[in-house]
Amino acid sequence: MIKNINWSIVGGGNGGQSMAGHLGVKGFPVKLFDVNEEVVKKINEKGGIDVSGIVEGFGKVQMATTNIREVIEDADFIIVVLPSLYHKDIAKACAPHLKDGQIVLLHPGSTFGALEFKKTLMEENCKADVTIGEVNSLLYACRVTEPGKAHIFGIKNYLFAAALPATENKRMLEVLNTAFPQFREAKNVIHTSLENFNAMMHPAPTLLNTSKIDSKEDFLYYHEGITPVIGEYIEKMDKERILIGKALDIDIIPMKKWYVDMYDSTGETLSELCKNTKAYNGIIGQKTLMTRYVLEDIPYSLEAMMSMGKMVGVNVDRMETIVNLGKSILGDDLLSDKRTMSALGFSDFSKEELLNYVENL
Secondary structure, three states: OOOOOOEEEEOOOHHHHHHHHHHHHOOOOEEEEOOOHHHHHHHHHHOEEEEEEOOOEEEEOOEEEOOHHHHHOOOOEEEEOOOHHHHHHHHHHHOOOOOOOOEEEEOOOOOOHHHHHHHHHHHOOOOOOOEEEEEOOOOEEEEEEEOOEEEEEEEOOOEEEEEEOHHHHHHHHHHHHHHOOOEEEOOOHHHHHHOOOHHHHOHHHHHHOHHHHHOOOOOEOOOOOOOHHHHHHHHHHHHHHHHHHHHOOOOOOOHHHHHHHHHOOOOOOHHHHHHOOHHHOOOEOOOOOOOHHHHOOHHHHHHHHHHHHHHOOOOOHHHHHHHHHHHHHHOHHHHOOOOOOOOOOOOOOOHHHHHHHHHHO
16 A cells, blocks of 8 residues: 555645655655646646756646545545645535545644644534644745746755544554655644744744835845844743643754754854755745734644643743734734634643543544
């Protein structure tokens, strides 16, 4: 089964085309779903995706389609490479077509993505016995230059992956590692959710660079936007993330160590590490605050993480400051759809009950 695995990618954006192309370059059979008819048409005309950068080659794609059933019905391993605000809708779209034994991996899951996906499938009365997994971040630093052409600036040295329930970790990783050896087993999906460093690296730097963004100033997001003061704030906020993990008996990797491990970066401070990360070369800052770095990464990452911190009794004042700043600037209505412990139905769970759920269901 491992050798004959059928892969499907759900999402044809930067990450989705990069991953589909990478699988194709490696010689794996892969199909791709996207809602954009132009993207699908171009990939089908080319027969695949041209990949450049740290990976070079033409990745054959068996089929690109706007019909999600066509990529799911015979897939063994389905990788959802979409912003987290689309996870619920994709779960609803997948529910009628999923089959026993399939694996659905959220890449990335942001914070509590697998829990939301599972909850949605249950609400949709999906009876298929599927394993839902998530990883803590996107494997690539990448950009699509045009449909069917993906440039991969860098690939992280390793990331964490876990299944829901965690008893399925080894089965999921055995298949996933045949194509992507970079993924390591996490303890459970709470572990992967807390290792979601987008929650640390996106909302705070974006909001604290509001003047540059609102003035539509050209700046390099990581190299110039993570100033020493902003970097220091993130480091302090990161300590809250680590304490949440400790309260749940999970060892969390500090952001500074992630940069050394992921990108072989050097530096004493987070600001220095960002400046010395080659994979970030040329990544430009946004020109609007209406960006997924805020609209997605506050309600689906940082606020979700904050809610768990409060649930287990950790002081999360710095996280809450950024969440409240985002709401004050953009308004509660734009950040109202959130992935909190309460929204997911876990507000009355004890720590032991929550851990038992993610590890055993």
